[in-house]
Amino acid sequence: MFRPRFIHTSRTILNRNLTPLTRVKHPEFKRNPSFAQIENKHLEFFKTVLAPNNILHDTNPDDTSSSLIPYNTDWFNLYRGSSSLCLFPTSTDQVSQILKYCNKNKLAVVAQGGRTGVSGGASPVFDEIIVNTSKMNKVRHFDGVSGVAVVDAGVILESLDQYLEPKGYTVPLDLGAKGSCQIGGNVSTNAGGLRLMKFGNLHGNVLGLEVVLPDGTVLENLSTLRKDNTGYDLKQLFIGAEGTLGLITGISLLTPRRPKAVNVAMVALDSFEAVQDAFVMAKEDLSEILSAFEFWDHDSVGVVKREMMQDTSYPIEGKHAFYALLETQGSRLLENGVAMDGVMAQDAKQINAIWSWREKIPESISKSGTAMTYDVAMEVPLLYKLVEDAKDHFGKKGLLGPGNLYSNLLGFGHVGDGNLHIMANLDGFDHDGQEAMDEFVFDWTMRHNGSITAEHGVGVSKVNYMKRAKSDVQLQLMRTLKNAIDPNGIMNPYKVIPDK
């Protein structure tokens, strides 16, 4: 019923050439000298905890043939660490023993799930020990009355969805990476995705967590209750903390009923004001069944046609400034359509066809040359102004268009969530060109009270922007929490919160 909607579904490293080591590419990161280095005595301890096939060790992790390369390298092949040790615990107790030992011995740790994150948050920066949750992958419990599933952190999102399908339930989040991503990672990064508009975010859908704290203490908080006001809602701390406060080992998740009917329509709109009007109208007409409202600009269609879908006719004729995709999910069919010009899919094949025009945008621009992608959130009325202003800014300098520094510049995204993806092609790799675009996009977003990361997280890729993105008060409170819960700072160092 649900098809993958984005391009990142396999674990292939995109670039055959290994990316430079993060410590080489980003000399601004300095290894924290208070952390110990891995010695034989440490390995001997881990061998008492884990079976031999659950320990991956290589004293030459930087070697191109090292079996640790995939675990040291991030999804986009932009960051690479030098960890010589990757551990695959199979139980919460093993995770507890590992962290207790690491905390005592000041060994830094990075928690890792399905390795589909796109901010470098789950790869080591230096020699942090990787604790990978792949081998903790059981559905512990499911309650068919309440729809609550209790699962191990390493359960793959799509596997859970397949488990739920015959029971009439589905997962409350949908990501392109669903075939690889793990629920523990989804929760740790507060993953958004395509259903957020309908089901809300994980702060609402996660009912409880089991977390191993940095000192090895197990916080058992796997409530299956929708309502529980006994003290602080501790699980919330760990949702979106990107593994800096503890390692999530179990999740209690509220799952919604599987929809009986899915409808998709595509409409043409001549201004971004019209996109917003259509969004308001759709919310009013479709209310609780509106599950997605995506938009893209005309340039996006051009890139997709050129790169990927030359032989497929675009469903709407003529040239329009914008297009929107509306999806409804619910217990009823969409009967009367929406009060706009456009096309409505008549069957599953047409649904897929309409979605693929949306899905092919990032893939097409990647094929068009060196691609830069941004994931920003802001108030809906401002959403496309960023693209317009960027075009104006770089256009006036003569840097836009074929043969120039930025050969393409386009925008698309989730109107329903106020989440814009602005993408650009660099004509050949140009470090200054990338920095200029980064600066423009992030600065513009921050000046307009937006978020420089709507759903991808901070990880290592945006930690250097955090001082500009957040106030001193916010950063100081984050440091206070980090220091209170992880006083030795062993959990996922160098990420999320910048040093003072």
Place this chain on the structure above:
Amino acid sequence: MFRPRFIHTSRTILNRNLTPLTRVKHPEFKRNPSFAQIENKHLEFFKTVLAPNNILHDTNPDDTSSSLIPYNTDWFNLYRGSSSLCLFPTSTDQVSQILKYCNKNKLAVVAQGGRTGVSGGASPVFDEIIVNTSKMNKVRHFDGVSGVAVVDAGVILESLDQYLEPKGYTVPLDLGAKGSCQIGGNVSTNAGGLRLMKFGNLHGNVLGLEVVLPDGTVLENLSTLRKDNTGYDLKQLFIGAEGTLGLITGISLLTPRRPKAVNVAMVALDSFEAVQDAFVMAKEDLSEILSAFEFWDHDSVGVVKREMMQDTSYPIEGKHAFYALLETQGSRLLENGVAMDGVMAQDAKQINAIWSWREKIPESISKSGTAMTYDVAMEVPLLYKLVEDAKDHFGKKGLLGPGNLYSNLLGFGHVGDGNLHIMANLDGFDHDGQEAMDEFVFDWTMRHNGSITAEHGVGVSKVNYMKRAKSDVQLQLMRTLKNAIDPNGIMNPYKVIPDK
């Protein structure tokens, strides 16, 4: 369109006789001697911050005629403090100045909103300074595209709903106390209410907060974004913290579209298994438009008929073990009803009539004598077993029924949220009888992994049960957070987290 559904809508103190002081009734609470007592120099400072009409001071607060009595006494007239000072700031800056001064001078503080809480959380225990948010009551901003409202903490829930109505939006929570409760208090207590099943809880609907931290620092975090993953989601800490970590002054709230159609049906069911089956069926058939699924037992009907609705015929004939109320809200009318025997309201008058049978239950049992009320959550299949086991336990001892210790014992609640209200009448006030019922209900709930407070919060009334309700690890983490953010412990002391 929405009517108040519970009885607590006015600020009348139920009992004309003042309740004994908390410090007298509960000698187990000891005043923390590290807190300063209010002196003239403190008053002089507050006079430099607030206008004279925003300071209520009385050196004899225990006096029956003191103007501070309503601010010292909780909603149920069960707790009464001895504060001699209630402050009514009109701006966030004033709150900041007050807390900064109190923190420096070790003056304890209790934050107070609409005073509709039912756990004694917003009343002082000893002489804490009351900071009341009633005079901070402006809607700061509303965005008609995104549905995001930014409001002062003191805005009354119903006032916001009235503000939103002509704009086609509504508030995402519905409480009996909506005419008095303030949004800041709702957020501080993570109020649940009748729409939680449809819209989820405040951890999902609150997009941002402005909080004055205990040292007076203003945490400005009023994001209006649905998606923002730049670091820790700090606002989550303060949702449900009952004012122990800071004082919420502003809220950014995601509001849903107002429903176009509301339907209500009442059905008869012969076992709690049948109630559960009906709930599963309703979720499947009605899916996204099912907005409430309430149930009550036959004894509830008996009490309501006897005490309040003698002249009104019950909509369903015959004797059935259980009744359920289904409400749908959505963009369509409920066309075919549900596949069960029962009645469906044909107009707004009948909708109100059906709801009133549900609403009158707590009021009727209150009229039947000394009433005990509990608010517990657990897995839906266990929900009514607590009532059955209590009947069995106390029945075998000959304590149930007219003329006995417990003249009534009944159960009703929100099936959709796994939230049971078990209520009992004590035939005359009997302290041992109350303690025995408390112990049975709380012990049973904890043994079945339930929550001893689903939506009312811990406050002062359940703090002594927290050591049994939560693990040492959970309590210790709560203390760690409290200590990190409020090292002097000035914010709402004696509440929520028990001493070691």
